[in-house]
Amino acid sequence: MLALAAVGLATIVVAAVRWLIGLEPVAAFIAQYPGTYPLPEGAPVGLPVWLNWSHFFNLLLIALIIRSGLQVRRERKPAAYVTSKRTGHKASITVWLHTSLDVLWVVNGLVFVILLFATGQWMRIVPTSWEVFPHAISAGLQYASLDWPLEDGWVNYNALQQLAYFVTVFVAAPLAIVTGVRMSGWWPRGNERLDRAYPIEWARAVHFPTMLYFVAFIVVHVLLVFTTGALRNLNHMFAAKADDDWVGFAFFAGAMLVVGAAMAAARPAILSPIASLFGKVTAR
Template sequence: MTAPTSTKPAPARNRWSRLVWLVPAAILVLAAVVLAAKGLRELPAVQSFLTAYPGESELPHGAPVGFPAWLGWQHFLNSLLILLIIRSGWQVRTTTRPPAYFTRNNTGPIKTRGKPAKISLHLWFHLSLDALWVLNGAVFYVLLFATGQWMRIVPTNWDVFPHAASAALQYASLNWPVENGWANYNSLQVLAYFTTVFIAAPLAIITGLRMSGAWPKDAGRLNRAYPIELARAIHLPVMFYFTAFIIVHITLVLATGALRNLNHMYAARDDTGWAGFAIFAASLAVMTAAWILAKPIFLRPIASLTGKVTR
């Protein structure tokens, strides 16, 4: 007589267990990249290329040196807002049962069949953060061009590309480019900052606007030319880009002279003192507090100031 087989389903596998394999795989890939880069640097042709293109393209005449104070607080505000935007955006995408819903008090542009639309509390928070981020970005653009700081992050010569390739090879071989960010970024940084400020940010805005309830539903030609499916296909990869940029940015800031870099970013000074680190630590405390407070129990009273919040 055979023992009865159990019909009880196998316990569900932890959805995060597969990510465990990503850690050793990432280490192997990074080790292979470093070894390959070190090997390439031994080749005479590559050495000649690095000599001809050390990694830094010349700035236009009249480009400013150093960082103004406004860039420090702009950097903090952008960091705070983008952190919460990424978090709330991921919650909008992955939460199947929102903790609450929000309905506007007035009959503004967000409507469904003539009535104010009911949206999740996560989406309300995401859209509110987006509005603040766009406002802060507008101020950033104005100051960027008014002070000439745009010349530091906008490529003005085609040699930025071979210089960027040189800088990438130097980073990959763990032999950091010799640079002075106070006076000039290396070309790889220039391309990264240009992409973030002038490509990724506008893409995030126009795709997010297309998916929002503020987009006109009856604009037939416009909607056919710019379908919502296209916006959705772009919006998520842009979020992944921002996440990757932040991780790489923080890693390199800390690995290539943390105190000097933090002074550049937060204290508007070019030395190795602790002022920038102190401001950075304070900003981390604020961002941590904002992350903790960005919960339904704290968001409901704020949202209720402009609309009705329901369970």
């Protein structure tokens, strides 16, 4: 029933938007703002290999982070605990895994941002004109009508993509980090003034919705990758090339195998020997 209701609602939305863009003022707006505005002079063309690798590590880590985060939320009787050698903080092995993955994710993100600005790739995902907003509205209308805007991600993302990437990298990711730190064993304990200034309840209220944002972003991102030219897009993201061959798909398939293997390996029997390098592992 829910699936039928969703299909019915989507059909109504598409029909309504198609009627809307058929109106002369809206059609003129889309003609004036087709969805993409020019990048600054000197903007790089194409995606470098380092960005492909960063994308892969982000894919791997965010999948494991979301999975372990959901496990933490529903965990009642942890299989094991880890007491940190550094802080003496004791946490379930699932929390330890989640926090450890977060550290790796932050490191990968810092390398990504540094290289982003060092190579000029930032111009592709950071808005450089107020025209980004009308172009983004236009792109959204085109997506909703299923008459999608022209895609040329090798050269320039459309404005809606640019805003989505900007929010993900420079808003959602920092929010996930600062709220995660507050909820972790890294937070200084016993500092009442600091705790009052940044209550843990605020962090919890923001952290989970931020995770839901990442899930929604990933779902839409994957959907558009496969519906707007899968082979070309996968080559951009995994093979640093603009062709329509199967090389990027092969790399993508390999990446999915790595993610699947990592998911299967993320269980206490395998994690305990690794965790023992950083602290004392004890049974529940």
